[in-house]
Amino acid sequence: MGRSPCCEKAHTNKGAWTKEEDQRLINYIRAHGEGCWRSLPKAAGLLRCGKSCRLRWINYLRPDLKRGNFTEEEDEIIIKLHSLLGNKWSLIAGRLPGRTDNEIKNYWNTHIKRKLISRGIDPQTHRPLNSTAALPAKPCLDFRPSTPENTASMNEPITNNIISTPATDNSSSVDNTKCSSSTTEESQPPPPPPPQKEVEEGNAAAHALDLELSIGLPSHQCKYTKSASFNSVSSSSTESKSFYDFLMRPAAVAEAETPSTAAAVVAQAMCLCWQLGFQKGQSCSNCQAVNGLYRYC
DNA sequence: AATGCGCACAACCGCCTAAGT
DNA sequence: CACTTAGGCGGTTGTGCGCAT
Structure with a gap:
Protein backbone atom coordinates (compact mmCIF):
# COMPACT_ATOMS: atom_id res chain seq x y z
CA MET A 1 0.00 0.00 0.00
CA GLY A 2 1.57 3.21 -1.08
CA ARG A 3 1.70 6.37 0.85
CA SER A 4 -1.05 8.77 0.27
CA PRO A 5 0.09 12.15 -0.94
CA CYS A 6 0.47 14.73 1.76
CA CYS A 7 -2.12 16.85 0.09
CA GLU A 8 -4.24 17.15 -2.99
CA LYS A 9 -1.63 18.02 -5.53
CA ALA A 10 -4.03 18.76 -8.30
CA HIS A 11 -5.24 21.90 -6.64
CA THR A 12 -2.14 23.28 -5.07
CA ASN A 13 0.20 25.97 -6.22
CA LYS A 14 3.85 25.25 -6.53
CA GLY A 15 6.91 27.35 -6.92
CA ALA A 16 7.69 30.73 -5.48
CA TRP A 17 5.34 32.19 -2.95
CA THR A 18 3.59 35.45 -3.71
CA LYS A 19 3.38 38.29 -1.23
CA GLU A 20 -0.30 37.67 -0.86
CA GLU A 21 0.25 34.04 0.02
CA ASP A 22 2.90 35.02 2.53
CA GLN A 23 0.56 37.50 4.11
CA ARG A 24 -2.23 34.99 4.35
CA LEU A 25 0.05 32.51 6.01
CA ILE A 26 1.43 35.09 8.42
CA ASN A 27 -2.01 36.33 9.30
CA TYR A 28 -3.31 32.87 9.91
CA ILE A 29 -0.45 31.81 12.12
CA ARG A 30 -0.60 35.04 14.04
CA ALA A 31 -4.24 34.41 14.72
CA HIS A 32 -4.16 30.68 15.34
CA GLY A 33 -0.58 29.75 15.98
CA GLU A 34 1.38 26.94 14.42
CA GLY A 35 0.02 23.47 14.24
CA CYS A 36 -1.96 21.11 12.05
CA TRP A 37 -0.18 22.04 8.90
CA ARG A 38 -2.35 19.72 6.89
CA SER A 39 -5.48 21.65 7.51
CA LEU A 40 -3.82 25.04 7.60
CA PRO A 41 -3.81 25.77 3.87
CA LYS A 42 -7.53 25.34 3.57
CA ALA A 43 -8.22 27.28 6.72
CA ALA A 44 -5.93 30.06 5.63
CA GLY A 45 -7.30 30.16 2.14
CA LEU A 46 -4.09 28.99 0.57
CA LEU A 47 -3.79 26.68 -2.39
CA ARG A 48 -0.67 25.14 -0.99
CA CYS A 49 0.44 21.87 0.46
CA GLY A 50 0.63 21.89 4.23
CA LYS A 51 4.24 20.89 4.06
CA SER A 52 4.93 23.79 1.80
CA CYS A 53 3.28 26.15 4.27
CA ARG A 54 5.31 24.77 7.10
CA LEU A 55 8.53 25.14 5.17
CA ARG A 56 7.72 28.64 4.08
CA TRP A 57 6.94 29.66 7.62
CA ILE A 58 9.92 27.99 9.23
CA ASN A 59 12.47 28.98 6.65
CA TYR A 60 11.31 32.38 5.62
CA LEU A 61 8.42 33.98 7.41
CA ARG A 62 9.09 33.27 11.05
CA PRO A 63 9.58 36.57 12.83
CA ASP A 64 12.56 35.42 14.85
CA LEU A 65 14.68 34.67 11.83
CA LYS A 66 17.92 36.52 11.70
CA ARG A 67 18.50 36.66 7.96
CA GLY A 68 21.53 38.35 6.58
CA ASN A 69 25.10 37.23 6.34
CA PHE A 70 26.65 34.72 8.65
CA THR A 71 29.31 36.05 10.93
C1' DA B 1 23.15 44.51 -25.91
C1' DA B 2 23.12 39.60 -25.95
C1' DT B 3 24.62 35.40 -24.27
C1' DG B 4 26.63 32.02 -21.27
C1' DC B 5 28.02 30.66 -16.87
C1' DG B 6 28.25 30.11 -12.00
C1' DC B 7 26.38 31.13 -7.63
C1' DA B 8 22.93 31.53 -4.02
C1' DC B 9 18.93 30.18 -2.08
C1' DA B 10 13.97 29.06 -1.98
C1' DA B 11 11.26 25.27 -2.66
C1' DC B 12 10.27 20.53 -3.59
C1' DC B 13 10.69 15.50 -3.00
C1' DG B 14 11.12 11.25 -0.77
C1' DC B 15 11.89 8.99 3.27
C1' DC B 16 11.62 8.18 8.26
C1' DT B 17 9.48 8.19 12.71
C1' DA B 18 6.20 9.01 16.39
C1' DA B 19 1.62 9.21 17.44
C1' DG B 20 -2.99 7.98 16.73
C1' DT B 21 -6.61 4.57 15.61
C1' DC C 1 -0.19 -5.44 16.56
C1' DA C 2 -0.96 -3.53 12.08
C1' DC C 3 -1.96 0.27 9.68
C1' DT C 4 -2.47 5.27 8.75
C1' DT C 5 -1.22 9.91 9.14
C1' DA C 6 1.21 14.22 10.17
C1' DG C 7 5.33 16.26 11.10
C1' DG C 8 10.02 16.59 10.39
C1' DC C 9 14.47 15.94 8.15
C1' DG C 10 18.13 15.78 4.61
C1' DG C 11 19.10 15.68 -0.25
C1' DT C 12 18.20 17.63 -4.55
C1' DT C 13 16.36 20.71 -7.97
C1' DG C 14 14.75 24.99 -10.10
C1' DT C 15 15.21 29.66 -10.81
C1' DG C 16 16.66 34.36 -10.45
C1' DC C 17 20.57 37.23 -10.34
C1' DG C 18 25.14 39.08 -11.16
C1' DC C 19 29.23 38.91 -13.66
C1' DA C 20 32.31 37.99 -17.54
C1' DT C 21 32.84 37.66 -22.30
Missing part, protein backbone atom coordinates in the same frame (compact mmCIF):
# COMPACT_ATOMS: atom_id res chain seq x y z
CA GLU A 72 32.74 34.55 11.25
CA GLU A 73 31.76 33.21 14.63
CA GLU A 74 28.70 31.55 13.23
CA ASP A 75 30.87 30.06 10.51
CA GLU A 76 33.17 28.53 13.05
CA ILE A 77 30.34 27.24 15.16
CA ILE A 78 28.78 25.59 12.14
CA ILE A 79 32.06 24.02 11.15
CA LYS A 80 32.67 22.70 14.60
CA LEU A 81 29.18 21.39 15.06
CA HIS A 82 29.29 19.80 11.65
CA SER A 83 32.47 18.04 12.57
CA LEU A 84 30.62 16.54 15.49
CA LEU A 85 27.17 16.01 14.13
CA GLY A 86 27.61 15.55 10.42
CA ASN A 87 24.75 16.72 8.23
CA LYS A 88 22.36 17.06 11.10
CA TRP A 89 21.31 20.48 9.99
CA SER A 90 18.40 20.76 12.32
CA LEU A 91 20.63 20.03 15.29
CA ILE A 92 23.13 22.56 14.11
CA ALA A 93 20.40 25.09 13.51
CA GLY A 94 19.19 24.51 17.02
CA ARG A 95 22.44 25.97 18.27
CA LEU A 96 22.23 29.03 16.09
CA PRO A 97 19.26 31.12 17.10
CA GLY A 98 17.57 32.78 14.17
CA ARG A 99 19.06 30.43 11.65
CA THR A 100 17.19 27.61 9.97
CA ASP A 101 18.41 24.20 9.00
CA ASN A 102 17.75 24.98 5.36
CA GLU A 103 19.70 28.20 5.56
CA ILE A 104 22.63 26.52 7.24
CA LYS A 105 22.53 23.66 4.79
CA ASN A 106 22.62 26.04 1.85
CA TYR A 107 25.30 28.12 3.45
CA TRP A 108 27.36 25.06 4.10
CA ASN A 109 27.07 23.87 0.53
CA THR A 110 27.83 27.22 -1.02
CA HIS A 111 30.31 28.87 1.33
CA ILE A 112 31.73 26.77 4.06
CA LYS A 113 32.62 23.82 1.89
CA ARG A 114 34.72 26.08 -0.24
CA LYS A 115 36.17 27.78 2.76
CA LEU A 116 37.29 24.49 4.25
CA ILE A 117 38.69 23.28 0.98
CA SER A 118 40.70 26.45 0.69
CA ARG A 119 42.06 25.68 4.13
CA GLY A 120 43.00 22.26 2.91
CA ILE A 121 40.33 20.56 4.97
CA ASP A 122 37.90 18.02 3.67
CA PRO A 123 34.45 19.43 4.40
CA GLN A 124 32.94 16.03 5.02
CA THR A 125 35.56 14.44 7.17
CA HIS A 126 37.09 17.62 8.58
CA ARG A 127 40.46 16.19 8.05
CA PRO A 128 43.28 17.47 5.91
CA LEU A 129 42.40 16.97 2.28
CA ASN A 130 45.46 14.99 1.31
CA SER A 131 44.60 12.33 3.80
CA THR A 132 40.91 11.99 3.13
CA ALA A 133 40.70 11.25 -0.55
CA ALA A 134 38.15 8.62 -1.35
CA LEU A 135 37.03 8.26 2.19
CA PRO A 136 33.33 8.32 2.77
CA ALA A 137 31.67 11.03 4.72
CA LYS A 138 30.84 10.22 8.25
CA PRO A 139 29.27 12.16 11.02
CA CYS A 140 31.49 12.48 13.94
CA LEU A 141 29.37 11.81 16.91
CA ASP A 142 28.91 8.21 17.67
CA PHE A 143 25.31 7.35 18.19
CA ARG A 144 25.93 3.75 18.92
CA PRO A 145 24.37 2.25 21.94
CA SER A 146 26.47 1.66 24.94
CA THR A 147 27.81 -1.81 24.95
CA PRO A 148 30.49 -3.39 27.00
CA GLU A 149 32.66 -3.32 23.90
CA ASN A 150 32.03 0.34 23.34
CA THR A 151 32.58 1.20 26.89
CA ALA A 152 35.82 -0.65 26.90
CA SER A 153 36.95 1.06 23.77
CA MET A 154 36.18 4.40 25.26
CA ASN A 155 38.74 3.81 27.89
CA GLU A 156 41.41 3.11 25.40
CA PRO A 157 43.56 5.79 23.91
CA ILE A 158 41.56 7.46 21.25
CA THR A 159 42.97 7.13 17.83
CA ASN A 160 40.20 6.87 15.40
CA ASN A 161 36.97 8.08 16.79
CA ILE A 162 35.48 11.00 15.02
CA ILE A 163 38.51 12.69 13.57
CA SER A 164 41.62 10.76 13.71
CA THR A 165 45.15 11.65 13.08
CA PRO A 166 45.76 12.40 9.45
CA ALA A 167 46.54 9.37 7.54
CA THR A 168 50.14 8.93 7.98
CA ASP A 169 49.07 5.83 9.72
CA ASN A 170 48.12 3.45 6.99
CA SER A 171 49.42 0.48 8.79
CA SER A 172 46.42 0.47 10.98
CA SER A 173 43.58 -1.44 9.46
CA VAL A 174 41.22 0.85 11.20
CA ASP A 175 39.03 2.92 9.01
CA ASN A 176 39.81 6.42 10.07
CA THR A 177 36.60 7.80 8.79
CA LYS A 178 34.67 5.95 11.38
CA CYS A 179 33.62 8.06 14.19
CA SER A 180 33.32 5.21 16.51
CA SER A 181 35.99 3.08 17.86
CA SER A 182 36.33 -0.34 16.46
CA THR A 183 33.98 -2.98 17.64
CA THR A 184 33.30 -6.43 16.41
CA GLU A 185 30.56 -5.30 14.11
CA GLU A 186 32.40 -2.25 12.93
CA SER A 187 35.52 -4.09 12.10
CA GLN A 188 33.66 -5.16 9.04
CA PRO A 189 33.56 -2.90 6.03
CA PRO A 190 31.49 0.07 7.03
CA PRO A 191 28.03 -0.04 5.63
CA PRO A 192 26.94 3.17 4.01
CA PRO A 193 25.04 5.49 6.27
CA PRO A 194 23.02 5.76 8.31
CA PRO A 195 24.18 4.16 11.49
CA GLN A 196 21.23 5.57 13.34
CA LYS A 197 18.88 2.83 12.33
CA GLU A 198 21.27 0.17 13.44
CA VAL A 199 21.69 2.04 16.62
CA GLU A 200 18.03 2.16 17.27
CA GLU A 201 17.52 -1.44 16.39
CA GLY A 202 20.17 -2.43 18.81
CA ASN A 203 18.81 -0.19 21.41
CA ALA A 204 15.21 -1.00 21.96
CA ALA A 205 15.12 0.87 25.18
CA ALA A 206 16.39 3.92 23.33
CA HIS A 207 18.02 5.19 26.41
CA ALA A 208 21.49 3.87 26.37
CA LEU A 209 23.07 5.82 23.59
CA ASP A 210 26.55 6.80 24.25
CA LEU A 211 28.04 9.58 22.25
CA GLU A 212 31.53 8.92 23.40
CA LEU A 213 31.84 12.58 24.01
CA SER A 214 29.92 12.02 27.14
CA ILE A 215 27.27 14.35 25.94
CA GLY A 216 23.91 13.77 27.46
CA LEU A 217 20.48 14.94 26.69
CA PRO A 218 17.94 15.98 29.17
CA SER A 219 14.86 14.88 27.35
CA HIS A 220 12.73 17.56 28.85
CA GLN A 221 14.41 20.31 27.01
CA CYS A 222 15.59 19.05 23.72
CA LYS A 223 13.24 18.85 20.80
CA TYR A 224 15.68 16.76 18.88
CA THR A 225 15.42 13.58 20.83
CA LYS A 226 14.11 11.93 17.74
CA SER A 227 17.19 12.63 15.72
CA ALA A 228 19.75 12.09 18.37
CA SER A 229 18.96 10.46 21.58
CA PHE A 230 21.65 11.65 23.82
CA ASN A 231 22.41 9.89 26.99
CA SER A 232 22.85 11.51 30.28
CA VAL A 233 26.13 13.08 31.16
CA SER A 234 28.36 10.34 32.27
CA SER A 235 31.62 12.15 32.59
CA SER A 236 32.81 14.47 35.23
CA SER A 237 34.76 16.36 32.65
CA THR A 238 34.10 20.03 32.86
CA GLU A 239 34.90 20.46 29.22
CA SER A 240 32.53 17.85 27.97
CA LYS A 241 29.82 19.13 30.18
CA SER A 242 30.28 22.62 28.90
CA PHE A 243 29.94 21.47 25.40
CA TYR A 244 27.05 19.31 26.32
CA ASP A 245 25.41 22.31 27.88
CA PHE A 246 26.03 24.30 24.78
CA LEU A 247 24.63 21.69 22.45
CA MET A 248 21.62 21.04 24.51
CA ARG A 249 20.84 24.52 25.59
CA PRO A 250 17.48 25.57 24.27
CA ALA A 251 17.79 27.99 21.40
CA ALA A 252 15.94 30.62 23.37
CA VAL A 253 18.63 30.50 26.00
CA ALA A 254 21.39 30.37 23.49
CA GLU A 255 19.93 33.42 21.87
CA ALA A 256 20.43 35.35 25.03
CA GLU A 257 24.08 34.67 24.84
CA THR A 258 26.47 36.54 22.69
CA PRO A 259 27.84 34.58 19.77
CA SER A 260 31.24 34.90 21.28
CA THR A 261 30.00 33.19 24.40
CA ALA A 262 28.71 30.31 22.39
CA ALA A 263 31.87 30.17 20.38
CA ALA A 264 33.91 30.24 23.50
CA VAL A 265 32.05 27.31 24.88
CA VAL A 266 32.68 25.39 21.72
CA ALA A 267 36.29 26.40 21.73
CA GLN A 268 36.60 25.35 25.28
CA ALA A 269 34.97 22.05 24.78
CA MET A 270 36.50 20.99 21.55
CA CYS A 271 40.04 20.40 20.66
CA LEU A 272 40.63 21.74 17.21
CA CYS A 273 44.15 20.75 16.57
CA TRP A 274 42.84 18.43 13.92
CA GLN A 275 41.21 21.33 12.20
CA LEU A 276 44.43 23.20 12.07
CA GLY A 277 45.91 20.38 10.11
CA PHE A 278 48.23 19.08 12.77
CA GLN A 279 49.94 15.91 11.82
CA LYS A 280 50.30 12.94 14.01
CA GLY A 281 52.47 13.72 16.94
CA GLN A 282 51.72 17.40 16.73
CA SER A 283 48.47 17.31 18.57
CA CYS A 284 47.97 19.71 21.37
CA SER A 285 48.19 18.94 25.03
CA ASN A 286 44.45 18.80 25.35
CA CYS A 287 44.28 15.88 23.02
CA GLN A 288 46.68 13.97 25.05
CA ALA A 289 45.33 14.98 28.36
CA VAL A 290 41.63 14.43 28.05
CA ASN A 291 41.17 10.78 27.69
CA GLY A 292 38.03 9.68 26.01
CA LEU A 293 36.58 13.06 25.36
CA TYR A 294 38.22 14.42 22.28
CA ARG A 295 38.35 12.14 19.38
CA TYR A 296 40.19 14.44 17.08
CA CYS A 297 43.63 13.47 17.91
